[in-house]
Amino acid sequence: xxxxxxxIKYSMFTFNFLFWLCGILILALSIWVRVGSDSxxxxxxxxxxxxxxxxADILIAVGAIIMIMGFLGCCGAIKESRCMLLLxxxxxxxxxxxxxxxxxxxxVLKSESDRIINETxxxxxxxxSTTGESAKQFQQAMAEFQKEFKCCGLINGAAxxxxxxxxxxxxxxxxxxQRPCTTYNGKHVYKEPCISTIKDLLAKSFIIVIGIAFGxxxxxxxxxxxxxxxYCQIGSK
Numbered sequence: 001x002x003x004x005x006x007x008i009k010y011s012m013f014t015f016n017f018l019f020w021l022c023g024i025l026i027l028a029l030s031i032w033v034r035v036g037s038d039s040x041x042x043x044x045x046x047x048x049x050x051x052x053x054x055x056a057d058i059l060i061a062v063g064a065i066i067m068i069m070g071f072l073g074c075c076g077a078i079k080e081s082r083c084m085l086l087l088x089x090x091x092x093x094x095x096x097x098x099x100x101x102x103x104x105x106x107x108v109l110k111s112e113s114d115r116i117i118n119e120t121x122x123x124x125x126x127x128x129s130t131t132g133e134s135a136k137q138f139q140q141a142m143a144e145f146q147k148e149f150k151c152c153g154l155i156n157g158a159a160x161x162x163x164x165x166x167x168x169x170x171x172x173x174x175x176x177x178q179r180p181c182t183t184y185n186g187k188h189v190y191k192e193p194c195i196s197t198i199k200d201l202l203a204k205s206f207i208i209v210i211g212i213a214f215g216x217x218x219x220x221x222x223x224x225x226x227x228x229x230x231y232c233q234i235g236s237k
Contacts, residue, residue: 005233012077012226016088019223020070026212027063058102059209062095062216069095073223077230085231089224096220099213117202121195125154129162139164142194146172150179151194158184160193 069091076084127135128142146152152172153160165171165185172189174181182191 016070016073023066030059089227128160149197151192152190158189
Protein backbone atom coordinates (compact mmCIF):
# COMPACT_ATOMS: atom_id res chain seq x y z
CA UNK A 1 0.00 0.00 0.00
CA UNK A 2 1.16 3.53 -0.71
CA UNK A 3 2.87 5.42 2.08
CA UNK A 4 2.60 9.00 3.15
CA UNK A 5 4.39 11.42 0.86
CA UNK A 6 7.08 13.27 2.78
CA UNK A 7 6.59 16.22 0.46
CA ILE A 8 2.87 16.43 1.27
CA LYS A 9 3.49 15.86 4.97
CA TYR A 10 6.03 18.62 5.40
CA SER A 11 4.22 20.90 2.99
CA MET A 12 1.18 20.49 5.21
CA PHE A 13 3.27 21.29 8.28
CA THR A 14 4.80 24.36 6.62
CA PHE A 15 1.40 25.49 5.40
CA ASN A 16 -0.13 25.21 8.85
CA PHE A 17 2.76 27.02 10.45
CA LEU A 18 2.17 29.87 7.99
CA PHE A 19 -1.54 29.51 8.67
CA TRP A 20 -0.84 29.94 12.38
CA LEU A 21 1.22 33.07 11.64
CA CYS A 22 -1.63 34.27 9.43
CA GLY A 23 -3.97 33.91 12.39
CA ILE A 24 -1.69 36.12 14.46
CA LEU A 25 -1.59 38.72 11.68
CA ILE A 26 -5.37 38.69 11.26
CA LEU A 27 -5.83 39.02 15.01
CA ALA A 28 -3.41 41.95 15.19
CA LEU A 29 -4.86 43.80 12.18
CA SER A 30 -8.44 43.23 13.32
CA ILE A 31 -7.67 44.58 16.78
CA TRP A 32 -6.01 47.60 15.14
CA VAL A 33 -9.10 48.21 13.00
CA ARG A 34 -11.31 47.74 16.06
CA VAL A 35 -9.53 50.00 18.54
CA GLY A 36 -6.98 51.97 16.55
CA SER A 37 -9.19 53.72 14.01
CA ASP A 38 -8.81 57.50 13.89
CA SER A 39 -12.57 57.91 14.07
CA UNK A 40 -12.91 55.62 17.09
CA UNK A 41 -13.71 58.37 19.55
CA UNK A 42 -16.55 59.71 17.45
CA UNK A 43 -17.93 56.31 16.55
CA UNK A 44 -17.93 55.16 20.15
CA UNK A 45 -20.00 58.19 21.03
CA UNK A 46 -22.71 57.33 18.52
CA UNK A 47 -24.91 54.40 17.62
CA UNK A 48 -22.63 53.75 14.66
CA UNK A 49 -19.96 52.53 17.05
CA UNK A 50 -21.94 49.44 17.98
CA UNK A 51 -22.35 48.32 14.38
CA UNK A 52 -19.39 49.66 12.39
CA UNK A 53 -16.89 47.27 13.99
CA UNK A 54 -18.93 44.08 13.77
CA UNK A 55 -16.81 42.78 10.87
CA ALA A 56 -13.61 43.49 12.80
CA ASP A 57 -15.00 41.74 15.89
CA ILE A 58 -15.79 38.68 13.78
CA LEU A 59 -12.28 38.65 12.32
CA ILE A 60 -10.78 38.88 15.81
CA ALA A 61 -12.60 35.66 16.67
CA VAL A 62 -11.62 34.12 13.32
CA GLY A 63 -7.97 35.04 13.88
CA ALA A 64 -7.95 33.34 17.27
CA ILE A 65 -9.65 30.25 15.84
CA ILE A 66 -7.18 30.11 12.95
CA MET A 67 -4.28 30.10 15.40
CA ILE A 68 -5.82 27.06 17.08
CA MET A 69 -6.55 25.42 13.73
CA GLY A 70 -3.00 26.01 12.54
CA PHE A 71 -1.62 24.35 15.65
CA LEU A 72 -4.01 21.43 15.17
CA GLY A 73 -2.96 21.05 11.53
CA CYS A 74 0.74 21.10 12.40
CA CYS A 75 0.29 18.36 15.00
CA GLY A 76 -1.89 16.32 12.66
CA ALA A 77 0.70 16.49 9.89
CA ILE A 78 3.73 15.62 12.03
CA LYS A 79 2.00 12.87 14.01
CA GLU A 80 0.11 11.64 10.93
CA SER A 81 -3.10 11.73 12.94
CA ARG A 82 -6.19 11.25 10.80
CA CYS A 83 -8.38 12.44 13.67
CA MET A 84 -6.56 15.76 13.96
CA LEU A 85 -6.51 16.21 10.19
CA LEU A 86 -10.23 15.50 9.96
CA LEU A 87 -10.98 17.98 12.74
CA UNK A 88 -8.77 20.50 10.96
CA UNK A 89 -10.59 19.93 7.66
CA UNK A 90 -14.07 20.23 9.21
CA UNK A 91 -13.15 23.33 11.21
CA UNK A 92 -11.55 25.01 8.20
CA UNK A 93 -14.53 24.18 6.00
CA UNK A 94 -16.93 25.67 8.54
CA UNK A 95 -14.87 28.86 8.76
CA UNK A 96 -14.82 29.15 4.96
CA UNK A 97 -18.59 28.65 4.73
CA UNK A 98 -19.16 31.26 7.44
CA UNK A 99 -16.93 33.72 5.58
CA UNK A 100 -18.85 33.17 2.36
CA UNK A 101 -22.16 33.64 4.18
CA UNK A 102 -20.88 36.80 5.88
CA UNK A 103 -19.63 38.16 2.55
CA UNK A 104 -22.97 37.56 0.85
CA UNK A 105 -24.84 39.09 3.78
CA UNK A 106 -22.53 42.11 3.79
CA UNK A 107 -23.02 42.67 0.06
CA VAL A 108 -26.80 42.38 0.36
CA LEU A 109 -27.01 44.73 3.34
CA LYS A 110 -24.40 47.26 2.19
CA SER A 111 -26.91 49.86 1.03
CA GLU A 112 -28.88 49.41 4.23
CA SER A 113 -25.79 49.85 6.40
CA ASP A 114 -24.84 52.99 4.45
CA ARG A 115 -28.31 54.38 5.07
CA ILE A 116 -28.11 53.63 8.79
CA ILE A 117 -24.69 55.29 9.07
CA ASN A 118 -25.95 58.39 7.24
CA GLU A 119 -29.05 58.64 9.40
CA THR A 120 -27.09 58.11 12.61
CA UNK A 121 -24.52 60.77 11.77
CA UNK A 122 -27.27 63.20 10.82
CA UNK A 123 -29.15 62.47 14.05
CA UNK A 124 -26.03 62.95 16.16
CA UNK A 125 -25.42 66.38 14.68
CA UNK A 126 -27.76 67.63 17.40
CA UNK A 127 -25.26 66.53 20.04
CA UNK A 128 -22.86 69.25 18.90
CA SER A 129 -25.27 72.05 19.76
CA THR A 130 -26.60 70.70 23.05
CA THR A 131 -25.24 71.61 26.47
CA GLY A 132 -26.06 68.46 28.42
CA GLU A 133 -23.41 66.32 30.07
CA SER A 134 -24.38 63.36 27.91
CA ALA A 135 -23.11 65.18 24.82
CA LYS A 136 -19.74 66.24 26.29
CA GLN A 137 -17.90 63.06 25.33
CA PHE A 138 -19.05 63.30 21.74
CA GLN A 139 -18.20 67.00 21.54
CA GLN A 140 -14.70 66.43 22.90
CA ALA A 141 -14.08 63.58 20.47
CA MET A 142 -15.42 65.68 17.63
CA ALA A 143 -13.22 68.65 18.53
CA GLU A 144 -10.11 66.45 18.47
CA PHE A 145 -11.21 64.85 15.21
CA GLN A 146 -11.72 68.27 13.60
CA LYS A 147 -8.27 69.42 14.65
CA GLU A 148 -6.59 66.30 13.30
CA PHE A 149 -8.46 66.03 10.00
CA LYS A 150 -8.99 69.75 9.39
CA CYS A 151 -12.76 69.72 9.02
CA CYS A 152 -15.62 71.33 10.91
CA GLY A 153 -18.97 70.04 12.12
CA LEU A 154 -20.67 66.93 10.85
CA ILE A 155 -23.12 67.98 8.16
CA ASN A 156 -23.40 71.77 7.89
CA GLY A 157 -19.95 72.86 8.99
CA ALA A 158 -19.50 75.24 11.92
CA ALA A 159 -23.26 75.85 12.09
CA UNK A 160 -23.67 72.36 13.58
CA UNK A 161 -22.12 73.60 16.83
CA UNK A 162 -24.88 76.15 17.42
CA UNK A 163 -24.29 78.33 20.48
CA UNK A 164 -21.44 76.07 21.59
CA UNK A 165 -19.34 77.47 18.77
CA UNK A 166 -18.69 80.68 20.70
CA UNK A 167 -17.73 78.79 23.85
CA UNK A 168 -14.55 77.32 22.34
CA UNK A 169 -12.19 79.90 20.78
CA UNK A 170 -10.09 77.26 18.99
CA UNK A 171 -13.03 75.29 17.64
CA UNK A 172 -12.67 74.60 13.89
CA UNK A 173 -9.96 77.25 13.66
CA UNK A 174 -8.40 77.12 10.20
CA UNK A 175 -4.62 76.79 10.57
CA UNK A 176 -3.87 75.13 7.23
CA UNK A 177 -3.96 77.54 4.32
CA GLN A 178 -3.92 74.60 1.89
CA ARG A 179 -7.40 73.54 3.02
CA PRO A 180 -10.63 75.35 2.05
CA CYS A 181 -11.62 77.75 4.80
CA THR A 182 -14.48 80.16 5.39
CA THR A 183 -15.57 82.81 7.87
CA TYR A 184 -18.26 81.97 10.41
CA ASN A 185 -19.31 84.34 13.20
CA GLY A 186 -16.14 86.32 12.72
CA LYS A 187 -13.85 83.28 12.90
CA HIS A 188 -11.71 81.75 10.17
CA VAL A 189 -12.77 78.08 10.18
CA TYR A 190 -12.47 74.96 8.04
CA LYS A 191 -15.18 74.85 5.42
CA GLU A 192 -15.49 71.11 4.80
CA PRO A 193 -17.79 69.15 7.17
CA CYS A 194 -16.39 65.97 8.71
CA ILE A 195 -19.01 63.51 7.48
CA SER A 196 -17.08 62.70 4.29
CA THR A 197 -13.87 62.14 6.26
CA ILE A 198 -15.62 59.81 8.68
CA LYS A 199 -17.11 57.83 5.79
CA ASP A 200 -13.69 57.58 4.14
CA LEU A 201 -12.15 56.21 7.34
CA LEU A 202 -14.93 53.67 7.69
CA ALA A 203 -14.53 52.65 4.05
CA LYS A 204 -10.78 52.13 4.50
CA SER A 205 -11.40 49.96 7.55
CA PHE A 206 -13.91 47.86 5.64
CA ILE A 207 -11.49 47.49 2.72
CA ILE A 208 -8.84 46.16 5.10
CA VAL A 209 -11.33 43.68 6.54
CA ILE A 210 -12.49 42.55 3.09
CA GLY A 211 -8.90 42.17 1.87
CA ILE A 212 -8.04 40.01 4.87
CA ALA A 213 -11.15 37.89 4.31
CA PHE A 214 -10.40 37.24 0.62
CA GLY A 215 -6.75 36.43 1.26
CA UNK A 216 -7.79 34.13 4.06
CA UNK A 217 -10.27 32.31 1.82
CA UNK A 218 -7.51 31.41 -0.66
CA UNK A 219 -5.31 30.09 2.15
CA UNK A 220 -8.20 28.09 3.58
CA UNK A 221 -8.91 26.40 0.25
CA UNK A 222 -5.26 25.36 0.00
CA UNK A 223 -5.45 24.05 3.56
CA UNK A 224 -8.51 21.96 2.72
CA UNK A 225 -6.73 20.41 -0.26
CA UNK A 226 -3.51 19.65 1.65
CA UNK A 227 -5.29 18.17 4.66
CA UNK A 228 -7.55 15.92 2.60
CA UNK A 229 -4.68 14.62 0.45
CA UNK A 230 -2.64 13.82 3.56
CA TYR A 231 -5.69 12.30 5.27
CA CYS A 232 -6.26 9.97 2.32
CA GLN A 233 -2.58 9.01 2.11
CA ILE A 234 -2.46 8.12 5.82
CA GLY A 235 -5.58 6.00 5.37
CA SER A 236 -4.01 4.08 2.49
CA LYS A 237 -0.87 3.07 4.45
